Amino acid sequence: MKVSLFITCLCDIFTPEVGKHTVEILEKSGCEVDFPEGQTCCGQPAFNSGYLKDSKQAMIQMIQAFQYSDYVVGPSGSCVGMIKEYPKALANDSQWKEPAKKLASKTFELTQFLVDVLHITDVGSQFRxxxxxxxxxxxxxxxxxxxxxxxxxxxxxxxxxxxxxxxxxxxxxxxxxxxxxxxxxxxxxxxxxxxxxxxxxxxxxxxxxxxxxxxxxxxxxxxxxxxxxxxxxxxxxxxxxxxx
Structure with a gap:
């Protein structure tokens, strides 16, 4: 199964080790992971502050970055949740409303992907x-x-x-x-x-x-x-x- 990593801004800038752990978990779970370099901010800060026009630029960039991905997985419920909002935000955009739906349907938070898509509940961790x-x-x-x-x-x-x-x-x-x-x-x-x-x-x-x-x-x-x-x-x- 091919999966694209959605790193998110905070993990990319402040905690890149979270991205590393995410990739290793996915690979141990049998996934082939890639990293589309065109990805950027999901647009949530602007969107939540009421700047819909500005946030749409980020949304379109993300849709383009992940257009060839089979699955998109990120270590953030908040940012993945934002991508799920794309279809509503772009509902009146004839060019991007369908691509927005496609991206939203294949994007998952890490634990959600493991349990609900891969049906894995034991990842073999030895944490104590x-x-x-x-x-x-x-x-x-x-x-x-x-x-x-x-x-x-x-x-x-x-x-x-x-x-x-x-x-x-x-x-x-x-x-x-x-x-x-x-x-x-x-x-x-x-x-x-x-x-x-x-x-x-x-x-x-x-x-x-x-x-x-x-x-x-x-x-x-x-x-x-x-x-x-x-x-x-x-x-x-x-x-x-x-x-x-």
Whole structure:
């Protein structure tokens, strides 16, 4: 099966190791992975801020970049969720509405692709440790991916999964929300940090780097030592990388 990696902006710029883990997971799962170099931002920042015309330029660039891909997989529920919005955003564009539908239909978040397309629930990870999982807003509410990440984590023998209190509450990031509503955002992430601490987990795991970076920043300022990791790192842990 041929799969194209959709790296996303944040992973490309700040956490390229997440892209590396994603590729290795897919290859171990029997996929042939390529990387279309024409890909760019999915357009979400402009789209969510109301700049539809500007966001369409990014959408069209993405459609062109992945036009020959069989499947497109990304390590971000938020960004993949944005691609699922392309058909609505381009519904009145006679040239791009059908290509938008085609891209949306073949694009998946990593855990969603593993569980729902490849029907893999055990990736052979050898990770060990107590973890709690934060289900990011866009991944659960827009993309509708709730069970796949938890299913994969529960299949790892060394993972002690502790449920997060009020787990589906927003972490306060929300893109420009954190800038335009800084005081509210700060209180939201404080609450999230407190709930994470209450689990006594050693690791916070999630599927969206923006949320994880926001939470990590708050917890570091509070002097908390919990490790914040993308789920791809947990799923790709081998014997030489086992953490205790």
């Amino acid at each position: 440790g107590k973890v709690t999982y934060h289900p990011s807003c866009h991944m659960t509410r827009i993309l509708g991916v709730k069970d796949a990440p938890v299913t994969l984590l529960k299949k790892i023998p060394g993972v002690d999964l502790e449920e997060l209190q009020n787990k589906e509450d927003c972490c306060g990031f929300g893109g420009t929300f954190a800038i335009k509503n800084a005081a509210i955002s700060t209180e939201m992430v404080k609450e999230k940090s407190r709930h994470i601490s209450n689990t006594e987990a050693a690791y916070l795991v999630g599927g969206d780097m923006a949320c994880l970076m926001n939470i990590q920043g708050r917890m570091q300022r509070e002097g908390k030592e919990i490790k914040v990791v993308h789920i791809a790192e947990i799923l790709n842990c081998n014997e030489s990388q086992v953490k205790s």
